[in-house]
Amino acid sequence: MMKLYYSPGACSLAPHIALEEAGADFEPVRVNFAEAAQRKPDYLAINPKGRVPALADDGFVVTENPAVLRYIARKYPTAALWPDDPREDARCTEWLGWCTSGIHVAYAHTRRPERYAVTEAGKAEVVEKGRETVRETWELVETRLAASASPWAAGERYSVADPYVFLFWTWGRGPNLGYDMPTDFPAWTEHARRMGERPAVQRALAREGIARP
Numbered sequence: 764m765m766k767l768y769y770s771p772g773a774c775s776l777a778p779h780i781a782l783e784e785a786g787a788d789f790e791p792v793r794v795n796f797a798e799a800a801q802r803k804p805d806y807l808a809i810n811p812k813g814r815v816p817a818l819a820d821d822g823f824v825v826t827e828n829p830a831v832l833r834y835i836a837r838k839y840p841t842a843a844l845w846p847d848d849p850r851e852d853a854r855c856t857e858w859l860g861w862c863t864s865g866i867h868v869a870y871a872h873t874r875r876p877e878r879y880a881v882t883e884a885g886k887a888e889v890v891e892k893g894r895e896t897v898r899e900t901w902e903l904v905e906t907r908l909a910a911s912a913s914p915w916a917a918g919e920r921y922s923v924a925d926p927y928v929f930l931f932w933t934w935g936r937g938p939n940l941g942y943d944m945p946t947d948f949p950a951w952t953e954h955a956r957r958m959g960e961r962p963a964v965q966r967a968l969a970r971e972g973i974a975r976p
């Protein structure tokens with residue numbers, strides 16, 4: 764059976780939701796960050812990068828959210844999680860690229876400064892600048908969603924871009940950033956609430972112990 768290696772509340776929430784949307788038969792395998800299980804040999808044998816998500820499908824392991832999400836969408840075509848329309852396809856790819864290399868990386872500066880600096884002063888500066896960049900990035904996401912007439916990130920139809928965008932909404936509300944998402948990011952919050960109405964999203968949130976928007 765396919766296995767999704769995840770940590771509650773981490774970026775693996777996006778493929779977790781996508782698998783639920785696809786109706787996939789999968790086993791969610793929790794990687795315990797509190798015990799640094801992601802850096803232990805058993806897990807490094809699955810993903811040498813020591814990160815989640817990793818999706819293992821009958822000996823084939825795929826990592827990196829854009830690849831994992833696209834794999835899920837392609838493997839379950841009837842769930843229609845990847846747009847057919849060329850423009851929506853481009854939008855979906857655009858969101859996945861921004862989420863992984865822009866939004867997530869900006870956030871990592873506030874949460875994991877040890878990746879980017881050595882001294883305590885250096886780390887404090889990384890966090891400080893990171894918080895500024897994150898706020899700007901969150902505002903750009905809000906502007907983008909507010910300017911769109913479509914209910915979903917890539918267009919008229921739900922796609923794997925939606926759970927990925929939604930993930931960052933949950934981080935915005937989380938203790939590290941502590942944003943008032945409904946007040947400061949209303950269009951993004953509307954999107955999050957639409958997400959919260961979907962049974963697949965509800966199942967993944969319940970499994971990870973995350974409150975509905």
Ligand SMILES: N[C@@H](CCC(=O)N[C@@H](CS)C(=O)NCC(=O)O)C(=O)O
Pocket residue numbers: 773774775801813814815816826827828829863867875
């Ligand atoms: N580029 C990767 C990033 C994966 C990543 O950074 N995952 C985080 C959780 S959100 C992680 O596993 N962190 C564990 C660590 O840094 O030790 C992707 O998009 O899949």
